[in-house]
Amino acid sequence: MSDPVRTRAPRSDAAKNRTALLDAARIELNRDPDASLDTIAAAAGLSRRSVYGHFPSRDALIAELAALGAARVAAAVDAIHDADPVLDLALVGRLVWDDVEHVRAMTWSVVRGPLREQVLSGALGPLHERIVADVEAAARNGTGRTDLPPQVVARLVEGAAFAVLDESVRSPLGRAEGRRLVVLAGLGALGLSWREAQDVLARHAARLVEEAAR
C-alpha cells in the first residue's frame, strides 16, 4: 500500500554512506559509549537527519554494529580448532583478543548494556558453548579444574579476559603482550598453575602470540 516502488537502482553512494556511518559509530562509540547521533553522523560526514535514511533509530544502528562485530568474532574463532582443549581455549583467547582490543570501550557497554542478552545469545552464543566444551574436556583430561561446574568456570575464564581488557586501558599493551596476558589469565581461571600456563604459551608461541594465526 506504500513503498513508492523503486523505479531505479539505489545510488551507489548510499551503501557507501551506510558503511561510513557504521565505521564512524564504531570509532565514536569507542571514544565515548554515549556518543550522540549527531557526533556519529558528523564523523561520517553526514548530517544527523540523513542517518534516518539508513537506520530507523539510533538503537538500530548500534544493534547492527554489535551484530556485525559479534559475527566477525564468531567467524574468526570458528575457523580455528585444536584437539587439545587447553590449547584450544588459549587459541580462542588469542583470536577474540585480536578482534576486540580495538574496540575496548564499546565492548564494555555492549556486553554490559541492554544489548547484552541479544548479542550473547546471538552470534556469541556458540563462542560461550565452545568455551564450556573446552572447560569440560580439560576437566576430563585432568588438566582443568573439576571443583566447579563448567558453566561457572567458563564465566570465570571470560571474566579473566575482561580483566585483561581493563588492564590494557590503564597501561596500554602491545599486541603480543595483550595476547600473552589473555592466554595466561584464561588458563589461570581454568585452574592451571602459572608455570603450566607459561609452558603452554612457550610450547605454542607460534600460534598463540605471533602475527599470523594458522
Added chain:
Amino acid sequence: MSDPVRTRAPRSDAAKNRTALLDAARIELNRDPDASLDTIAAAAGLSRRSVYGHFPSRDALIAELAALGAARVAAAVDAIHDADPVLDLALVGRLVWDDVEHVRAMTWSVVRGPLREQVLSGALGPLHERIVADVEAAARNGTGRTDLPPQVVARLVEGAAFAVLDESVRSPLGRAEGRRLVVLAGLGALGLSWREAQDVLARHAARLVEEAAR
C-alpha cells in the same frame, strides 16, 4: 557575609533524613545505576526538592555514598592481617566480598564511572597496595607467579573478583559460595593451580568461608 547564623541546634530528624537519603540511594542506585534524584528522594520518603537541603547536587550525594562504602571496605580489610601472603590475599578477598556483594550494580558504575580515580586512589588506594604487597611476597615466597609484574598481577586478581561479582548476578550465589569463588578466582589469578587453591580453602575454611571472620 551570609550563613544566617544558627541560633538553635539543628533538628534531630534532619540527620535522620540525610542518612535515609544515603540508604535509599544505595538501594535505588543498586537497582538502577542511573536512578534519578526523584526516585531516590521518593524511596527515602522525601521530595526531590528537599534533597538539596542536604546535598548541593546529585553528584555530591553519590560521591559521599561511594566514599562511605569505600571507607567501610577499607576498615574491614585493615582489621585483618596474616603473615602468609597467600592466605592474606584470600582473607582480603573474603572480606571485600562480604562488604560488596550487596552492592553489586553500584560497585560497577562507581568503579567504572567518573568517580573511579577518586575512589580508587582515595579510600581504596591502600587496599590495592595491600594486594600488590601480597602478590610480591607470594612471588618471593615461591607460591605466587613471577612471570608478570606485581602491579599487573594485582589487577588480574582484582579483575577476577569482578568476574565473580558478574557471575553472581547471573546465578545468585549464597554467601558461602560467593566467598569460595572469590578466593578461588583470586588465587588462580595469583598463579596457583586449582588444587593448591582448594587446598588453601580447605585448610583455612574457618577464616575464609565461615560466618565470623577473626
Added chain:
DNA sequence: TTCAAGTTGCACGCACGTGTGCAAGTTAAG
C-alpha cells in the same frame, strides 16, 4: 539531460533530568 535517490537544514514536539526561587506548610527545639 532528466528525474528519482539521497542529503540538508530548520523547525517542531517530546521526554528526561538537574538545579533554583519562593511562598506556604509542618515539626521539633527552646
Added chain:
DNA sequence: CTTAACTTGCACACGTGCGTGCAACTTGAA
C-alpha cells in the same frame, strides 16, 4: 507557645538527546 529548622509543591530556566515533517538542494543512474 514561639520560633527557627526543615519540608513541600509548584514554577521556571536550562541542557541534551531522539524522532519527524517539509521544502530545497545536490548527485548519480539511465
